[in-house]
Amino acid sequence: MKKINDLVSKVERPIRVMQYGEGNFLRGFILDIIDRANEKGVYNGNVAVIKPIGFGNLDFFKAQDNLYTLSLRGKQNGTIVDENRVITSIGQTIDAYNEYEVYAKLAALDTLEVVVSNTTEAGITYDAKDAFELTPPGTYPGKLTKFLYDRFTHFKGDPAKGLIILPVELIEHNGTKLKECIIKYIELWHLGEDFKAWVLSHNTFCNTLVDRIVTGYPRETADKMFETLGYRDDLLDVGEPFGLWVIESEKDIRDKFPMDQTGMDVVFTDNLKPYRDRKVRILNGAHTGTVLAAYLAGQDIVRDCMADTLIRSYMENLLGEIIPTVALPRDEVIAFKDAVIERFENPFIDHSVLAISLNSVSKWKARIMPSFKDSIEQIGKLPQYMTFSFAALMAFYSSSDLQGEALVGKRGEESYKIMDDKNILEFFAQNYSSEDVKTFVNKFASNEAFWGENLAEYEGFVSTVSHYLENIYKNGMRNALLSLSEEA
Incomplete structure (x- = not known):
């Protein structure tokens, strides 16, 4: 040739x-x-x-x-x-x-x-x-x-x-x-x-x-x-x-x-920050805020998540909460969001959901938490879908089975590896409880070593996350996502 x-x-x-x-x-x-x-x-x-x-x-x-x-x-x-x-x-x-x-x-x-x-x-x-x-x-x-x-x-x-x-x-x-x-x-x-x-x-x-x-x-x-x-x-x-x-x-x-x-x-x-915020909050935020729920709802590839109407609707509602927190003209932000959705639909790239799940605690802090805090300041209440993403993170990490450098979770009969910093994995291994959910949520949300502040101090946060997490444990992720859309 x-x-x-x-x-x-x-x-x-x-x-x-x-x-x-x-x-x-x-x-x-x-x-x-x-x-x-x-x-x-x-x-x-x-x-x-x-x-x-x-x-x-x-x-x-x-x-x-x-x-x-x-x-x-x-x-x-x-x-x-x-x-x-x-x-x-x-x-x-x-x-x-x-x-x-x-x-x-x-x-x-x-x-x-x-x-x-x-x-x-x-x-x-x-x-x-x-x-x-x-x-x-x-x-x-x-x-x-x-x-x-x-x-x-x-x-x-x-x-x-x-x-x-x-x-x-x-x-x-x-x-x-x-x-x-x-x-x-x-x-x-x-x-x-x-x-x-x-x-x-x-x-x-x-x-x-x-x-x-x-x-x-x-x-x-x-x-x-x-x-x-x-x-x-x-x-x-x-x-x-x-x-x-x-x-x-x-x-x-x-x-x-x-x-x-x-x-x-x-x-x-002369100011890069709004563009970095746009990328981190929308592209990376959509990934971090969605993939853990998507995996527990049965999806393994990002493209397949976009073909799943339940997960796609959840992601778009999540982005609907994030977009107003980006300090650029709204039409520019919407155009970027639309491009992100198309990138997630790319038929030529098999982007693994589990690959994106690595180090999700620090990712939630960097990618979701700034939008979460700005949204509360703007609307005066908890943003529903961003708050649910915190519960989805806890559900994904819910395991006491620490094996070497990974925590092993379960999706039905399947096992999956949860990869994060050692102190985070040890926290879940020692504190995970599907019975006393509110205590579990309070310990995680109030851990300032993870978040740099006490998230439990946000009014209604612990009780709302606990409600979502209990629903996930009891009825499974797909049903919890359905319930979320009905509550919206």
């Missing part, structure tokens, strides 16, 4: 972006956006992709002239999307360890304007043992500090040669934290006040939020997809059509990075 580069030619463009990381997400989202900008004629730039870790290789990239296929599959605006596009936006791939000199020369590249990174959540870290003399330094912030110093030195501190820095690691305030690490390295390595001033004044560190599911190489269906494509592609990457990139910066960077003109949802803002 032919290879992708037997049929498609590499496109030469100036290198304007350097990207730390060659993984599925960056290829399935960031490089896609840049590729579309090139295609639309609003940008003319390729990316130098840097492999920032010492193990692995870039053999597939070299063999395919850095070309690869992105397959976007899912549901969008009411229609099924199954799109295959060849991405031509990689100009170079460089191993920072085995090709250090090639990598280091990029610091002197006049056309370079932007740095993107995805080095995992643990990548933005400071290690006082890291050394400037290493080629390259071990940490990502260490690598970037040395790279910026080389650029500062080569261009003699030219203010125009600062870079736009866009980390997409999934941590809050990713740009701010990266900048803080770099300043620490400047001080640790005694790189000088002039360099520090150049970094702070002439480089733009942006906080970002990204949202697209990228599942990567489709091992089980790759050969079939190659037949459809008419060529072999060892870098084939699969993702959903939905994509959101929110970029928060103190100054307008769209003249150098006009990705909002691609037709994709790229938002430039």
Whole structure:
């Protein structure tokens, strides 16, 4: 079978972006956006992709002239999307360890304007043992500090040669934290006040939020997809059509990075928080608030939950309580909610409900509790469906069977593993009671180590959760959901 580069030619463009990381997400989202900008004629730039870790290789990239296929599959605006596009936006791939000199020369590249990174959540870290003399330094912030110093030195501190820095690691305030690490390295390595001033004044560190599911190489269906494509592609990457990139910066960077003109949802803002709240409260909140009830009601896959009218109705009512708590225009929030529902319906992704159930206590605190508290403040009473989701969480965790690192629950005759922090699992193993439900609920709700406050102090919360939980124990989850809809 032919290879992708037997049929498609590499496109030469100036290198304007350097990207730390060659993984599925960056290829399935960031490089896609840049590729579309090139295609639309609003940008003319390729990316130098840097492999920032010492193990692995870039053999597939070299063999395919850095070309690869992105397959976007899912549901969008009411229609099924199954799109295959060849991405031509990689100009170079460089191993920072085995090709250090090639990598280091990029610091002197006049056309370079932007740095993107995805080095995992643990990548933005400071290690006082890291050394400037290493080629390259071990940490990502260490690598970037040395790279910026080389650029500062080569261009003699030219203010125009600062870079736009866009980390997409999934941590809050990713740009701010990266900048803080770099300043620490400047001080640790005694790189000088002039360099520090150049970094702070002439480089733009942006906080970002990204949202697209990228599942990567489709091992089980790759050969079939190659037949459809008419060529072999060892870098084939699969993702959903939905994509959101929110970029928060103190100054307008769209003249150098006009990705909002691609037709994709790229938002430039001076305040990321409402967009993060929207994602956490609606997308993540819908997951956390629904999947535990859905599992106990008999569903295993998110897509099947959306086809189950009882569970879908519950989720939509839950979202109906959450939406008013998001501080963005209502039409924007509704549109995002509609897109989330379509993402959950994706016919190409089997998203396991049990996989989402991991660490649900901390997830409820982070994803549901802020909306729960804001809703009470807005309407002056308990939000019914969010309160029920707390009872569903307790029902899912209801077991005294602690085996190793997991609590073992029962769904009918089936066993399932409950995975969470040890202290949480031990709490349920020691306190679970289907007889004295109100005491059980009160102990859980009032545990400030779990919630950061005493939830039992919210008027009617313990009695309402107890009512819901008793119904689940007595009549099963499906009947409890039916009763909930009748009470609404």
